[in-house]
Amino acid sequence: MPNIILTTDCQRKCSYCFAKGNENKDQKFKMKTYLKVIEFLRRSKTQEVGLLGGEPTLHPQYTNFLDIALDRGLAATTFTNGMLSEEKIEKIQNIIKKRGLTPEKQKIFFLVNVNEEKDWIKNEGDMQANFMKAFGGFVDISFNIYHKEFDLKFLVELIKKYKLFPKIRIGLAAPLGNKNEFLLTDYYKEVAEKLVAFTDERIKNRIVLHFDCGFPLCMFADEQLGKLFKSYMRNFRFYCAPIIDIYPDLEISHCYPLSNVHKRNLSEFNDMGEVHSYFKKFSYGLKEKIKRLYPECNDCIHYGQMCAGGCLSTMLKQEGLI
Numbered sequence: 001m002p003n004i005i006l007t008t009d010c011q012r013k014c015s016y017c018f019a020k021g022n023e024n025k026d027q028k029f030k031m032k033t034y035l036k037v038i039e040f041l042r043r044s045k046t047q048e049v050g051l052l053g054g055e056p057t058l059h060p061q062y063t064n065f066l067d068i069a070l071d072r073g074l075a076a077t078t079f080t081n082g083m084l085s086e087e088k089i090e091k092i093q094n095i096i097k098k099r100g101l102t103p104e105k106q107k108i109f110f111l112v113n114v115n116e117e118k119d120w121i122k123n124e125g126d127m128q129a130n131f132m133k134a135f136g137g138f139v140d141i142s143f144n145i146y147h148k149e150f151d152l153k154f155l156v157e158l159i160k161k162y163k164l165f166p167k168i169r170i171g172l173a174a175p176l177g178n179k180n181e182f183l184l185t186d187y188y189k190e191v192a193e194k195l196v197a198f199t200d201e202r203i204k205n206r207i208v209l210h211f212d213c214g215f216p217l218c219m220f221a222d223e224q225l226g227k228l229f230k231s232y233m234r235n236f237r238f239y240c241a242p243i244i245d246i247y248p249d250l251e252i253s254h255c256y257p258l259s260n261v262h263k264r265n266l267s268e269f270n271d272m273g274e275v276h277s278y279f280k281k282f283s284y285g286l287k288e289k290i291k292r293l294y295p296e297c298n299d300c301i302h303y304g305q306m307c308a309g310g311c312l313s314t315m316l317k318q319e320g321l322i
């Protein structure tokens, strides 16, 4: 699913954010450019689009953008911190109401990225609670792991309390040069243990776990993989594939963490198929040039099969290239 970066602005500024360094630049999509992108996606027969930031809902025209994507038949997922004003919440509710949308129709979703209370900024918890109360089943929870000290239990409480869609997306925070906090590979196994230890609580509450890209297969022992496999898992893959982020000036990148490494412009391509092939080749080429995540990756039978070998930005960081 390609992501349109509506604005680089964000009020929360998480220490691990993959867009770190962008949030103070005032880059915003203009309506004319947005319509161009939507037309490009339609021409490419793309079914869904991500509205991303910064915090995409801070764009003054966010609700218009959302409306337009839905009008053009795209399913839209907004990646948000959930800190929206009452007024904006009401506008979105009207969009949902006028179209008769329900979570089952899967046309509109909000992936709310939550932090543990110790990392909250002012009003964060209250505003997210308002948002979750308003949108319940349209909300998936997202949590990014950037250090080994974390406790996932509060996510279950949020899902139960606000009757959210019973799914948690987990990401491992990837490095962006010296700009953000990210999860050190030294901690991967401890993190794996915690994720597996969370399984019984999840199963009891029928909550699906969804791994984002960049997880290396061998951070889990075989027994742990077995336990996860038999639990509610979605996207139980160990992959790295072009996501395609589209910036307000129509520059495009493989994904946020690689945006400082290489960008092209959407206008150079005819459709998303071409874009994907280009960035697939780009990432394969990059992998050939840099050291793999672990020396074991070189002879690993899973490399390129069940496992992409972790996140490219982690490999670049290891080599001091970002």
Ligand code: SF4
Binding pocket: 174, 213, 214, 215, 239, 240, 241, 242, 243, 254, 255, 256, 257, 258, 310, 311, 312, 313
């Ligand atoms: S480099 Fe690959 S694994 Fe890392 S964020 Fe980008 S797409 Fe995901």
Ligand code: SF4
Binding pocket: 216, 217, 218, 219, 293, 294, 296, 297, 298, 300, 301, 302, 303, 304, 307, 308, 309, 310
């Ligand atoms: S390819 Fe590398 S990261 Fe993946 S399982 Fe093999 S050794 Fe681990």
